[in-house]
Amino acid sequence: xxxxxxxxxxxxxxxxxxxxxxxxxxxxxxxxxxxxxxxxxxxxxxxxxxxxxxxxxxxxxxxxxxxxxxxxxxxxxxxxxxxxxxxxxxxxxxxxxxxxxxxxxxxxxxxxxxxxxxxxxxxxxxxxxxxxxxxxxxxxxxxxxxxxxxxxxxxxxxxxxxxxxxxxxxxxxxxxxxxxxxxxx
Amino acid sequence: xxxxxxxxxxxxxxxxxxxxxxxxxxxxxxxxxxxxxxxxxxxxxxxxxxxxxxxxxxxxxxxxxxxxxxxxxxxxxxxxxxxxxxxxxxxxxxxxxxxxxxxxxxxxxxxxxxxxxxxxxxxxxxxxxxxxxxxxxxxxxxxxxxxxxxxxxxxxxxxxxxxxxxxxxxxxxxxxxxx
Numbered sequence: 001x002x003x004x005x006x007x008x009x010x011x012x013x014x015x016x017x018x019x020x021x022x023x024x025x026x027x028x029x030x031x032x033x034x035x036x037x038x039x040x041x042x043x044x045x046x047x048x049x050x051x052x053x054x055x056x057x058x059x060x061x062x063x064x065x066x067x068x069x070x071x072x073x074x075x076x077x078x079x080x081x082x083x084x085x086x087x088x089x090x091x092x093x094x095x096x097x098x099x100x101x102x103x104x105x106x107x108x109x110x111x112x113x114x115x116x117x118x119x120x121x122x123x124x125x126x127x128x129x130x131x132x133x134x135x136x137x138x139x140x141x142x143x144x145x146x147x148x149x150x151x152x153x154x155x156x157x158x159x160x161x162x163x164x165x166x167x168x169x170x171x172x173x174x175x176x177x178x179x180x181x182x183x184x185x
Numbered sequence: 186x187x188x189x190x191x192x193x194x195x196x197x198x199x200x201x202x203x204x205x206x207x208x209x210x211x212x213x214x215x216x217x218x219x220x221x222x223x224x225x226x227x228x229x230x231x232x233x234x235x236x237x238x239x240x241x242x243x244x245x246x247x248x249x250x251x252x253x254x255x256x257x258x259x260x261x262x263x264x265x266x267x268x269x270x271x272x273x274x275x276x277x278x279x280x281x282x283x284x285x286x287x288x289x290x291x292x293x294x295x296x297x298x299x300x301x302x303x304x305x306x307x308x309x310x311x312x313x314x315x316x317x318x319x320x321x322x323x324x325x326x327x328x329x330x331x332x333x334x335x336x337x338x339x340x341x342x343x344x345x346x347x348x349x350x351x352x353x354x355x356x357x358x359x360x361x362x363x364x
Contacts, residue, residue, distance in 0.1 A: 028218065028221070028222070031221075032214060032218070035214055035217065036214075039208075039209060039213065039214075040206030040207055040208050040209075041205060041206045043206075043207055043208070043209040043213075044204065044205060044206055044207040047207060053210065056209075057209060057210075057211075057213060058342075060209060060213055061213050061216050061217050061220070062322070064213075064217045064221075065217055065220045065221055065325065068217075068221045069221075094314075094315075094318065098315050098349075098353070101356065130199050130200070130203065131203070149197075149200045150200060150203055177193070177196060180196055181193070181196055184195075184196065184199075
């Protein structure tokens with residue numbers, strides 16, 4: 001699936017194509033333009049997938065370094081952002097699995113209780129409440145919620161990206177929504 | 186039921202209102218640039234349509250995993266030289282972590298001796314892959330440090346990555362002991 005960038009981030013395809021072409025020939029300035037264009041989108045994705053600002057910075061840097069290393073392989077069958085997005089998701093999932101294994105965190109609903117509760121109510125801080133509640137979800141539920149409800153991917157696509165079954169993706173989404181509703185009531 | 190629907194709609198609405206883009210709290214480009222400056226050219230395009238069936242790749246990958254589990258993890262200790270990259274002097278604290286990682290790697294090798302059939306499954310493959318990723322990240326950071334030896338952020342990154350490698354090795358060691 002090929003998702004366009006949002007209307008608030010107008011990027012002329014022709015200009016982007018030129019940056020990609022130049023970057024694939026080793027032009028760092030052209031690659032920096034790609035970074036400036038997409039760093040906000042990629043950081044937002046990493047922040048929500050990781051649920052941790054420090055880890056999100058680390059992942060964003062890793063994603064762009066990996067993109068630089070592989071930009072010569074980008075075949076333009078999809079938009080550049082779609083390619084970058086998938087590359088980032090792969091990196092993030094590997095890292096989240098590693099972090100989960102390292103910390104020995106089980107993926108239980110009780111895990112949410114270990115995180116400080118956000119303030120109640122939907123006020124002007126409602127968005128921050130939701131961001132914090134997403135960050136406090138168990139890793140599996142968080143990844144599926146972000147990819148499905150925030151980024152708009154289908155369960156089949158999520159299953160392909162993350163290596164889980166479609167049914168697992170649906171179950172994790174259901175669980176994430178339930179936990180979020182409970183947390184945000 | 187109605188309350189539940191209201192909750193659902195409220196969550197949907199709030200999710201839709203989330204910004205698609207969030208600026209990082211600091212400019213991450215200098216760190217990225219430092220890491221990629223030591224890699225002057227991007228990789229060439231991959232060959233298309235290489236006529237090799239999937240099952241053959243799977244077989245090769247399985248064989249490679251078994252070999253890598255033993256040889257790859259212990260290669261540095263059996264005479265294979267370190268990767269020929271630029272080296273920057275690193276502080277004693279980081280060097281100590283490096284030494285601890287080597288020690289943990291040796292212990293893991295000893296713990297796995299004769300038990301590969303019990304521990305060579307998905308977990309071992311995951312550990313191997315994570316170790317490879319961490320080693321790659323450590324190499325990149327050290328290369329960047331060679332270019333910018335006074336960059337405190339890079340030094341923190343290197344320390345952080347060695348600590349993660351050590352933790353992973355210790356975790357794998359515990360798992361091997363329990364197997």
